[in-house]
Amino acid sequence: MTKRYILLILLLLGACKKEVIPDPDPVLLLSPTNNDTCNTAILLDNQQSQVNFRWQEALNTSEYELVVRDLMTNVDLKKQTMRLFSSAALERGKQYSWWVISKSDQTENVSKSNVWTFYLEGIQTSSYFPFPARFISPENNTQVGLINGRITLRWEGIDIDNDIESYAVFLGTDSDSLELMAENLYSGSFQVSLNGGETYYWRVITKDREGNTSKSPIGQFRTTP
Incomplete structure:
Protein backbone atom coordinates (compact mmCIF):
# COMPACT_ATOMS: atom_id res chain seq x y z
CA MET A 1 0.00 0.00 0.00
CA THR A 2 2.79 2.40 0.92
CA LYS A 3 4.51 1.81 -2.41
CA ARG A 4 1.29 2.63 -4.23
CA TYR A 5 0.97 5.94 -2.39
CA ILE A 6 4.58 6.83 -3.15
CA LEU A 7 4.09 6.01 -6.82
CA LEU A 8 0.89 8.08 -6.94
CA ILE A 9 2.63 11.06 -5.33
CA LEU A 10 5.50 10.85 -7.81
CA LEU A 11 3.06 10.74 -10.72
CA LEU A 12 1.19 13.78 -9.39
CA LEU A 13 4.41 15.73 -8.90
CA GLY A 14 5.50 14.92 -12.44
CA ALA A 15 2.17 16.05 -13.82
CA CYS A 16 2.40 19.36 -11.94
CA LYS A 17 5.77 20.27 -13.40
CA LYS A 18 5.47 22.91 -16.09
CA GLU A 19 7.54 22.75 -19.22
CA VAL A 20 10.16 25.48 -19.25
CA ILE A 21 9.84 27.48 -22.46
CA PRO A 22 13.01 29.47 -23.21
CA ASP A 23 12.80 33.05 -24.40
CA PRO A 24 14.08 33.79 -27.90
CA ASP A 25 17.69 34.96 -28.02
CA PRO A 26 18.64 38.36 -29.49
CA VAL A 27 20.18 38.27 -32.94
CA LEU A 28 23.63 39.50 -33.91
CA LEU A 29 23.37 42.19 -36.59
CA LEU A 30 25.58 41.85 -39.68
CA SER A 31 24.85 44.57 -42.24
CA PRO A 32 24.61 47.43 -42.84
CA THR A 33 27.31 47.86 -40.22
CA ASN A 34 27.11 50.42 -37.44
CA ASN A 35 27.75 54.04 -38.53
CA ASP A 36 28.07 52.94 -42.17
CA THR A 37 27.48 55.14 -45.24
CA CYS A 38 25.62 52.21 -46.80
CA ASN A 39 27.25 52.59 -50.22
CA THR A 40 26.21 49.03 -51.11
CA ALA A 41 22.55 50.08 -51.30
CA ILE A 42 20.86 49.54 -54.67
CA LEU A 43 19.87 52.81 -56.34
CA LEU A 44 16.17 52.82 -57.28
CA ASP A 45 15.81 56.47 -58.34
CA ASN A 46 16.92 59.95 -57.26
CA GLN A 47 14.83 59.69 -54.11
CA GLN A 48 15.15 56.09 -52.93
CA SER A 49 17.61 53.23 -52.58
CA GLN A 50 17.06 49.62 -51.56
CA VAL A 51 18.94 48.65 -48.41
CA ASN A 52 19.55 44.97 -47.66
CA PHE A 53 19.62 43.96 -43.99
CA ARG A 54 21.24 40.76 -42.67
CA TRP A 55 21.61 39.18 -39.24
CA GLN A 56 22.61 35.89 -37.65
CA GLU A 57 20.17 33.21 -36.56
CA ALA A 58 18.90 33.43 -32.98
CA LEU A 59 18.11 30.40 -30.83
CA ASN A 60 14.54 29.62 -29.80
CA THR A 61 13.19 31.95 -32.47
CA SER A 62 10.49 31.29 -35.06
CA GLU A 63 10.10 34.78 -36.54
CA TYR A 64 12.01 38.05 -36.80
CA GLU A 65 10.77 41.63 -36.96
CA LEU A 66 13.04 44.13 -38.70
CA VAL A 67 12.59 47.71 -37.49
CA VAL A 68 14.11 50.64 -39.43
CA ARG A 69 13.72 54.12 -37.92
CA ASP A 70 14.04 57.41 -39.80
CA LEU A 71 16.06 59.48 -37.32
CA MET A 72 14.71 62.76 -38.65
CA THR A 73 11.03 61.88 -38.29
CA ASN A 74 11.21 59.00 -35.75
CA VAL A 75 8.89 57.02 -38.04
CA ASP A 76 9.44 53.25 -37.94
CA LEU A 77 9.22 50.82 -40.84
CA LYS A 78 8.54 47.24 -39.69
CA LYS A 79 8.82 43.97 -41.58
CA GLN A 80 8.12 40.41 -40.42
CA THR A 81 10.15 37.51 -41.78
CA MET A 82 11.28 33.98 -40.92
CA ARG A 83 14.51 34.47 -42.86
CA LEU A 84 17.83 35.99 -41.82
CA PHE A 85 17.56 38.91 -44.19
CA SER A 86 15.13 41.51 -45.46
CA SER A 87 15.19 44.66 -47.59
CA ALA A 88 13.54 48.06 -47.58
CA ALA A 89 13.25 50.99 -49.98
CA LEU A 90 14.38 54.07 -48.06
CA GLU A 91 14.65 57.76 -48.79
CA ARG A 92 18.17 58.82 -49.70
CA GLY A 93 20.19 61.45 -47.89
CA LYS A 94 18.91 60.47 -44.45
CA GLN A 95 20.10 58.80 -41.27
CA TYR A 96 18.50 55.63 -40.00
CA SER A 97 18.76 53.25 -37.09
CA TRP A 98 17.81 49.58 -37.24
CA TRP A 99 17.36 46.56 -35.04
CA VAL A 100 15.74 43.13 -35.06
CA ILE A 101 13.23 41.68 -32.60
CA SER A 102 13.30 37.90 -32.08
CA LYS A 103 9.92 36.24 -31.58
CA SER A 104 8.78 32.71 -30.76
CA ASP A 105 5.46 30.96 -31.30
CA GLN A 106 5.98 29.26 -27.90
CA THR A 107 6.01 32.43 -25.77
CA GLU A 108 4.93 36.05 -25.86
CA ASN A 109 8.35 37.18 -24.65
CA VAL A 110 10.61 38.79 -27.25
CA SER A 111 14.26 39.86 -27.44
CA LYS A 112 15.68 43.00 -29.04
CA SER A 113 19.07 43.16 -30.71
CA ASN A 114 21.54 46.00 -30.45
CA VAL A 115 20.60 49.18 -32.31
CA TRP A 116 22.83 50.21 -35.22
CA THR A 117 22.78 53.40 -37.28
CA PHE A 118 23.70 54.20 -40.87
CA TYR A 119 23.57 57.06 -43.35
CA LEU A 120 21.97 56.42 -46.73
CA GLU A 121 23.85 58.53 -49.24
CA GLY A 122 21.90 61.02 -51.30
CA ILE A 123 22.75 62.98 -54.43
CA GLN A 124 24.98 65.38 -52.50
CA THR A 125 27.46 63.73 -50.15
CA SER A 126 30.01 66.51 -49.72
CA SER A 127 28.85 67.03 -46.14
CA TYR A 128 27.18 64.50 -43.85
CA PHE A 129 24.88 65.37 -40.98
CA PRO A 130 26.17 64.17 -37.60
CA PHE A 131 24.44 61.15 -36.13
CA PRO A 132 22.18 61.86 -33.13
CA ALA A 133 24.19 61.71 -29.91
Whole structure:
Protein backbone atom coordinates (compact mmCIF):
# COMPACT_ATOMS: atom_id res chain seq x y z
CA MET A 1 0.00 0.00 0.00
CA THR A 2 2.79 2.40 0.92
CA LYS A 3 4.51 1.81 -2.41
CA ARG A 4 1.29 2.63 -4.23
CA TYR A 5 0.97 5.94 -2.39
CA ILE A 6 4.58 6.83 -3.15
CA LEU A 7 4.09 6.01 -6.82
CA LEU A 8 0.89 8.08 -6.94
CA ILE A 9 2.63 11.06 -5.33
CA LEU A 10 5.50 10.85 -7.81
CA LEU A 11 3.06 10.74 -10.72
CA LEU A 12 1.19 13.78 -9.39
CA LEU A 13 4.41 15.73 -8.90
CA GLY A 14 5.50 14.92 -12.44
CA ALA A 15 2.17 16.05 -13.82
CA CYS A 16 2.40 19.36 -11.94
CA LYS A 17 5.77 20.27 -13.40
CA LYS A 18 5.47 22.91 -16.09
CA GLU A 19 7.54 22.75 -19.22
CA VAL A 20 10.16 25.48 -19.25
CA ILE A 21 9.84 27.48 -22.46
CA PRO A 22 13.01 29.47 -23.21
CA ASP A 23 12.80 33.05 -24.40
CA PRO A 24 14.08 33.79 -27.90
CA ASP A 25 17.69 34.96 -28.02
CA PRO A 26 18.64 38.36 -29.49
CA VAL A 27 20.18 38.27 -32.94
CA LEU A 28 23.63 39.50 -33.91
CA LEU A 29 23.37 42.19 -36.59
CA LEU A 30 25.58 41.85 -39.68
CA SER A 31 24.85 44.57 -42.24
CA PRO A 32 24.61 47.43 -42.84
CA THR A 33 27.31 47.86 -40.22
CA ASN A 34 27.11 50.42 -37.44
CA ASN A 35 27.75 54.04 -38.53
CA ASP A 36 28.07 52.94 -42.17
CA THR A 37 27.48 55.14 -45.24
CA CYS A 38 25.62 52.21 -46.80
CA ASN A 39 27.25 52.59 -50.22
CA THR A 40 26.21 49.03 -51.11
CA ALA A 41 22.55 50.08 -51.30
CA ILE A 42 20.86 49.54 -54.67
CA LEU A 43 19.87 52.81 -56.34
CA LEU A 44 16.17 52.82 -57.28
CA ASP A 45 15.81 56.47 -58.34
CA ASN A 46 16.92 59.95 -57.26
CA GLN A 47 14.83 59.69 -54.11
CA GLN A 48 15.15 56.09 -52.93
CA SER A 49 17.61 53.23 -52.58
CA GLN A 50 17.06 49.62 -51.56
CA VAL A 51 18.94 48.65 -48.41
CA ASN A 52 19.55 44.97 -47.66
CA PHE A 53 19.62 43.96 -43.99
CA ARG A 54 21.24 40.76 -42.67
CA TRP A 55 21.61 39.18 -39.24
CA GLN A 56 22.61 35.89 -37.65
CA GLU A 57 20.17 33.21 -36.56
CA ALA A 58 18.90 33.43 -32.98
CA LEU A 59 18.11 30.40 -30.83
CA ASN A 60 14.54 29.62 -29.80
CA THR A 61 13.19 31.95 -32.47
CA SER A 62 10.49 31.29 -35.06
CA GLU A 63 10.10 34.78 -36.54
CA TYR A 64 12.01 38.05 -36.80
CA GLU A 65 10.77 41.63 -36.96
CA LEU A 66 13.04 44.13 -38.70
CA VAL A 67 12.59 47.71 -37.49
CA VAL A 68 14.11 50.64 -39.43
CA ARG A 69 13.72 54.12 -37.92
CA ASP A 70 14.04 57.41 -39.80
CA LEU A 71 16.06 59.48 -37.32
CA MET A 72 14.71 62.76 -38.65
CA THR A 73 11.03 61.88 -38.29
CA ASN A 74 11.21 59.00 -35.75
CA VAL A 75 8.89 57.02 -38.04
CA ASP A 76 9.44 53.25 -37.94
CA LEU A 77 9.22 50.82 -40.84
CA LYS A 78 8.54 47.24 -39.69
CA LYS A 79 8.82 43.97 -41.58
CA GLN A 80 8.12 40.41 -40.42
CA THR A 81 10.15 37.51 -41.78
CA MET A 82 11.28 33.98 -40.92
CA ARG A 83 14.51 34.47 -42.86
CA LEU A 84 17.83 35.99 -41.82
CA PHE A 85 17.56 38.91 -44.19
CA SER A 86 15.13 41.51 -45.46
CA SER A 87 15.19 44.66 -47.59
CA ALA A 88 13.54 48.06 -47.58
CA ALA A 89 13.25 50.99 -49.98
CA LEU A 90 14.38 54.07 -48.06
CA GLU A 91 14.65 57.76 -48.79
CA ARG A 92 18.17 58.82 -49.70
CA GLY A 93 20.19 61.45 -47.89
CA LYS A 94 18.91 60.47 -44.45
CA GLN A 95 20.10 58.80 -41.27
CA TYR A 96 18.50 55.63 -40.00
CA SER A 97 18.76 53.25 -37.09
CA TRP A 98 17.81 49.58 -37.24
CA TRP A 99 17.36 46.56 -35.04
CA VAL A 100 15.74 43.13 -35.06
CA ILE A 101 13.23 41.68 -32.60
CA SER A 102 13.30 37.90 -32.08
CA LYS A 103 9.92 36.24 -31.58
CA SER A 104 8.78 32.71 -30.76
CA ASP A 105 5.46 30.96 -31.30
CA GLN A 106 5.98 29.26 -27.90
CA THR A 107 6.01 32.43 -25.77
CA GLU A 108 4.93 36.05 -25.86
CA ASN A 109 8.35 37.18 -24.65
CA VAL A 110 10.61 38.79 -27.25
CA SER A 111 14.26 39.86 -27.44
CA LYS A 112 15.68 43.00 -29.04
CA SER A 113 19.07 43.16 -30.71
CA ASN A 114 21.54 46.00 -30.45
CA VAL A 115 20.60 49.18 -32.31
CA TRP A 116 22.83 50.21 -35.22
CA THR A 117 22.78 53.40 -37.28
CA PHE A 118 23.70 54.20 -40.87
CA TYR A 119 23.57 57.06 -43.35
CA LEU A 120 21.97 56.42 -46.73
CA GLU A 121 23.85 58.53 -49.24
CA GLY A 122 21.90 61.02 -51.30
CA ILE A 123 22.75 62.98 -54.43
CA GLN A 124 24.98 65.38 -52.50
CA THR A 125 27.46 63.73 -50.15
CA SER A 126 30.01 66.51 -49.72
CA SER A 127 28.85 67.03 -46.14
CA TYR A 128 27.18 64.50 -43.85
CA PHE A 129 24.88 65.37 -40.98
CA PRO A 130 26.17 64.17 -37.60
CA PHE A 131 24.44 61.15 -36.13
CA PRO A 132 22.18 61.86 -33.13
CA ALA A 133 24.19 61.71 -29.91
CA ARG A 134 24.14 58.37 -28.08
CA PHE A 135 23.62 58.63 -24.33
CA ILE A 136 26.23 56.92 -22.15
CA SER A 137 25.11 57.96 -18.67
CA PRO A 138 22.75 58.14 -17.08
CA GLU A 139 21.16 55.29 -19.01
CA ASN A 140 17.56 55.74 -20.07
CA ASN A 141 14.85 55.04 -17.47
CA THR A 142 17.29 54.50 -14.61
CA GLN A 143 17.62 55.95 -11.12
CA VAL A 144 20.87 57.72 -10.32
CA GLY A 145 22.45 59.18 -7.23
CA LEU A 146 23.72 62.73 -6.93
CA ILE A 147 27.18 63.63 -5.67
CA ASN A 148 27.01 66.90 -3.75
CA GLY A 149 23.78 67.61 -5.59
CA ARG A 150 25.38 67.21 -9.00
CA ILE A 151 25.49 64.70 -11.83
CA THR A 152 27.60 64.40 -14.96
CA LEU A 153 25.75 63.78 -18.21
CA ARG A 154 27.80 61.82 -20.75
CA TRP A 155 27.17 61.04 -24.41
CA GLU A 156 28.93 60.04 -27.62
CA GLY A 157 28.84 62.03 -30.85
CA ILE A 158 29.61 60.47 -34.25
CA ASP A 159 30.01 62.19 -37.60
CA ILE A 160 31.19 60.50 -40.79
CA ASP A 161 33.09 63.69 -41.71
CA ASN A 162 34.67 63.87 -38.23
CA ASP A 163 33.83 67.57 -38.13
CA ILE A 164 31.65 67.88 -35.01
CA GLU A 165 31.97 71.45 -33.79
CA SER A 166 29.91 71.58 -30.60
CA TYR A 167 27.06 70.22 -28.51
CA ALA A 168 24.10 71.82 -26.76
CA VAL A 169 22.37 70.24 -23.76
CA PHE A 170 18.68 70.66 -22.97
CA LEU A 171 17.20 69.41 -19.68
CA GLY A 172 14.07 69.75 -17.55
CA THR A 173 11.31 68.03 -15.60
CA ASP A 174 8.84 68.39 -18.50
CA SER A 175 9.72 66.57 -21.71
CA ASP A 176 7.69 69.09 -23.73
CA SER A 177 9.57 72.17 -22.49
CA LEU A 178 13.25 71.39 -22.04
CA GLU A 179 15.51 74.30 -21.14
CA LEU A 180 18.87 75.05 -22.71
CA MET A 181 21.45 74.27 -20.03
CA ALA A 182 24.66 74.71 -22.02
CA GLU A 183 25.83 75.24 -25.59
CA ASN A 184 29.11 75.36 -27.49
CA LEU A 185 30.36 72.33 -25.56
CA TYR A 186 33.36 70.64 -27.14
CA SER A 187 33.35 67.39 -25.17
CA GLY A 188 30.69 64.76 -24.61
CA SER A 189 30.01 65.55 -20.97
CA PHE A 190 28.36 68.22 -18.86
CA GLN A 191 27.97 68.52 -15.08
CA VAL A 192 24.73 69.97 -13.73
CA SER A 193 23.12 70.55 -10.32
CA LEU A 194 19.79 68.77 -9.80
CA ASN A 195 17.22 68.12 -7.08
CA GLY A 196 16.80 64.70 -5.52
CA GLY A 197 13.64 62.69 -6.02
CA GLU A 198 12.84 64.22 -9.42
CA THR A 199 12.33 62.78 -12.89
CA TYR A 200 14.41 64.57 -15.52
CA TYR A 201 14.40 64.56 -19.31
CA TRP A 202 17.33 65.55 -21.50
CA ARG A 203 18.41 65.93 -25.09
CA VAL A 204 21.67 66.73 -26.89
CA ILE A 205 21.93 68.64 -30.16
CA THR A 206 25.07 67.99 -32.19
CA LYS A 207 26.41 70.59 -34.63
CA ASP A 208 29.16 70.18 -37.23
CA ARG A 209 31.38 72.77 -38.91
CA GLU A 210 29.02 73.00 -41.89
CA GLY A 211 26.17 74.04 -39.62
CA ASN A 212 24.39 70.68 -39.90
CA THR A 213 22.63 69.64 -36.70
CA SER A 214 21.00 66.51 -35.30
CA LYS A 215 18.80 65.96 -32.26
CA SER A 216 19.15 62.98 -29.97
CA PRO A 217 16.05 61.22 -28.67
CA ILE A 218 14.80 62.53 -25.34
CA GLY A 219 16.32 60.57 -22.47
CA GLN A 220 14.75 60.07 -19.05
CA PHE A 221 16.17 59.36 -15.59
CA ARG A 222 15.23 59.85 -11.94
CA THR A 223 17.41 61.13 -9.12
CA THR A 224 17.41 59.38 -5.75
CA PRO A 225 15.74 61.31 -2.90
